[in-house]
Amino acid sequence: MSELSVNHLLGIKYISEADIHLIFETADHFKEVINRPIKKVPSLRDITIANLFFENSTRTRLSFELAEKRLSADVINFSAASSSVKKGETLIDTVNNILSMKVDMVVMRHPNPGAGVFLSKHINASIVNAGDGAHEHPTQALLDCYSIREKLKDVAGKKVVIVGDILHSRVALSNIFALQKLGAEVKVCGPKTLIPKYIENIGVPYEKDLRTALEWCDVANMLRVQNERMDISYFPTTREYTQQYGVNKALLDSLGKEIVVMHPGPINRGVEITSDVADSKQAIILEQVQNGVAIRMAVLYLLASKIQHNEN
């Protein structure tokens, strides 16, 4: 076995533990590649990839684009803001038009949950989900787990708490699936209003108190408060949120052990975590970003290897 069990990466839910390990092992090799003087390999030189971003993104989009270029793929970019989507074109029409220009793979971010799954049933190209609404963000979860593996040697048996806005977070759901598949223990922590009602049904206990959660865990993944997705008021004020669920240096130092602090970015400095925490040795936020490129190279490489070579 050294092949993915799937033809698309739509979510962590759809892949196996063996798939995740294969992606990690491949990413190890690409991490070495991106630290070379010349950071490029020719593997995907006959593959064309379309990056379709129907929703804003900086990090993920740059990371994917860099990964594609480091693999020598041809890349076209598309963002909904400046396109015919505004004129009322449907998703399938948009994508089919792009595919008729002979595109082999699609990396898509979309505000609607399930957009990737829907698309995979209607078009003939390999799809990578780069975030679909509040559903999944598989490559982020993979790079988070990869960063934990790098920092703590293994993911299995580790205790991870995901703090903050779980309700609106695709990062949270993908992380929960990935961590559980790799044998880690996961808890969530945050204001009750931002915790999905049925979270305990997927085997994730809820912890109300941040200090208790931090004392329990090896890794704290601090999520961003997604103000843009909050249609109603979920907590009284940002200040109150920070006092109850923000991590500062004094709190970290008072734990009596060293925990790893992660953040998927972009950070609201002074809200979820203070600047001195974000810039401390315990935070692996920038390692996460670097690992993101290696993970995405691995995902694209492994999916591309399943695309049948066309002699014409």
Next chain:
Amino acid sequence: MLLNATEVHIALHRLACQLIENHETFEDTVLVGIQPRGIFLAERLKSLLEKDYKIRNIQLGYLDITFFRDDFRRSQKPLEANTTHINFIVENKKVVFIDDVLYTGRSIRAALTAIQSFGRPEEIELLTLIDRRFSRHLPIQPDYRGRQVDAINKEKVKVCWKEQDGEDAVYLISS
């Protein structure tokens, strides 16, 4: 059996001496073993040069060519990568590629591209233990060879190393 343990050892000593003839102190020379099977030969030659011929500070790296191969998406089996371990820059160095068997020459073609990621070498040479004659797909020939072999395409040449396979020997396997 093509070569037994004694014959392999004689060939290794001869190859080491031929390397010394051309590279003397190995000051500007780096050895690069091609993954996966070339690294055993490379390790052997390095320790031989150091122990028996008292040459110091030989630089040795491992080069994996998986991402540079020209049969990606064309072969039935998925390609599996190995570790690349090169902690030096090859700029202006004399590089010696080391592999166990030279067959079609496609691996070496890939290695020629892959090594460019580590700089522009002054020159590149190729050392192989076994050179399969008349089987090349590309105009690539070894500079140092242990033994030249005529084998038809259906036959397979297997090089065994004590570290990996329990014995030093070279076999011709007909399927």
